[in-house]
Structures are given as structure tokens and as C-alpha cells.
Amino acid sequence: MSRPLVIHVDSIKENAQPYEADISRELIDEALRGDPPTEFHADGASHFTGNLTRFGRKVLVRGKFSVPMAGACRRCVKPVSSTEPTELIRTYVPRDDRSLEPHGKRAKREAARIDQDEEGASASFDPETVDEEVYDGKDIDLGAAIREQILLALPPAPLCREDCMGLCATCGKDLNEGECGCARAAHDPRWDALKAVQLEKKE
Ligand SMILES: [Zn+2]
Ligand SMILES: [Zn+2]
Incomplete structure (x- = not known):
């Protein structure tokens, strides 16, 4: 070798x-x-x-x-x-x-x-x-x-582009290609915070 x-x-x-x-x-x-x-x-x-x-x-x-x-x-x-x-x-x-x-x-x-x-x-x-x-x-x-x-x-994370919109959490559609029609709640960080609180309560 x-x-x-x-x-x-x-x-x-x-x-x-x-x-x-x-x-x-x-x-x-x-x-x-x-x-x-x-x-x-x-x-x-x-x-x-x-x-x-x-x-x-x-x-x-x-x-x-x-x-x-x-x-x-x-x-x-x-x-x-x-x-x-x-x-x-x-x-x-x-x-x-x-x-x-x-x-x-x-x-x-x-x-x-x-x-x-x-x-x-x-x-x-x-x-x-x-x-x-x-x-x-x-x-x-x-x-x-x-x-x-x-x-x-290494870059901090693999991203296809800095502002990649990601996938819809509900239907899985690539949001870079346009809206899917699902409620966008999952992408509002304020809702994320609320969800975290709810999860904590369940435990
Ligand atoms: Zn991406
Ligand atoms: Zn969707």
C-alpha cells in the first residue's frame, strides 16, 4: 500500500x-x-x-x-x-x-x-x-x-441554498417549488415555541 x-x-x-x-x-x-x-x-x-x-x-x-x-x-x-x-x-x-x-x-x-x-x-x-x-x-x-x-x-450544515424553504411538514411538498395549500403554522417560529410548551405539558 x-x-x-x-x-x-x-x-x-x-x-x-x-x-x-x-x-x-x-x-x-x-x-x-x-x-x-x-x-x-x-x-x-x-x-x-x-x-x-x-x-x-x-x-x-x-x-x-x-x-x-x-x-x-x-x-x-x-x-x-x-x-x-x-x-x-x-x-x-x-x-x-x-x-x-x-x-x-x-x-x-x-x-x-x-x-x-x-x-x-x-x-x-x-x-x-x-x-x-x-x-x-x-x-x-x-x-x-x-x-x-x-x-x-466544512460549512456548518449542508444547504441547497441559504434561504431554502424546506419541505412542508404536513404534506412533504418542496416549498421552494411553491405553496402546497396546507396551513403554514409549522413554519412560524412562534408556533414552534407554543408546540414545545404543549409537548412539555404532555410529558
Ligand atoms: Zn434545500
Ligand atoms: Zn403541505
Whole structure:
């Protein structure tokens, strides 16, 4: 089995060395259907494009990818799909080094210094927000960070459009296509509040 998201630390020879890797549909799906599952699933594979910088055994990984995802509109259950762009910035620190250092402060400072060396790159990069991860041996596995980033890229809920009217609670008609003639009480939030009170009384 190939391990495309694993970086061999010794292979990093220069600052901002280009790095690309495939992100499988399975990995995206695993993240989206994890525990607890989101309302989305993978809608395809993706590709990470970025660069690697090494200082001693610490490695700064920066790059971008997009998350193709699909789900069902929370209100009308129509299929919804979108591709959310996201970016990944992490500093990887070898486990044995980290135990000697209080709170990874030094890695952040070094990340900041390296960034200033690059022409114009610092504008989009705040070293204080760089998340630090630990790696073992000589390989960095980006899988966990990618999974985390996929979840951060999610919209709050799948909606076919912001103002989706949803389905009629009585007859099930898609209200985006027009009125069905049922009493609209179910869609007036004041009635929802009243219904809640009535339900409480019954219990
Ligand atoms: Zn909808
Ligand atoms: Zn209706």
C-alpha cells in the first residue's frame, strides 16, 4: 500500500522545497464519516500542493488542498455538493526533542524567522497560529492534520441554498417549488415555541 501523505524528513534538502501528494477519497470520507459523523461524505479525491522547510529535525509544512464533499440539504433533502478550499500549516517536531522544550515556543519562533527570509510570504502567515505536531522516527504522516483540516473546512450544515424553504411538514411538498395549500403554522417560529410548551405539558 502506498503512503502518499508520508514525508521522509531526510528528503527535505532546501527551504520551501515543493511538495505534492494525493489525498484519497477514502481519507476524506473517513474524516467526514468519523465519530461523530458529519452530514457530509466525500465527493472525490483531492491533491495537496505546498512546500516543506526543515530546521534541524523540525519541519514546517505549508500547503493547500480542497475538500470535495456532498450531502443532503438539511431542510429539503436535495443532494448538495461543494468543494471547500482549505490550507494546512503545521510545524512537526521530533518527539524526543519536544520533551526537552517548554511548550514548543522555539519551533514557533523559528517558523517565524524562516518565513521572514522568504520574499513577501510573511503577509499571509502568522507564526502564532502555527499548530505543532509531534512525529516519531524519520517520517512525518500528514494524515491526522489533513483529517483535522477537512473538518475545519466544512460549512456548518449542508444547504441547497441559504434561504431554502424546506419541505412542508404536513404534506412533504418542496416549498421552494411553491405553496402546497396546507396551513403554514409549522413554519412560524412562534408556533414552534407554543408546540414545545404543549409537548412539555404532555410529558
Ligand atoms: Zn434545500
Ligand atoms: Zn403541505
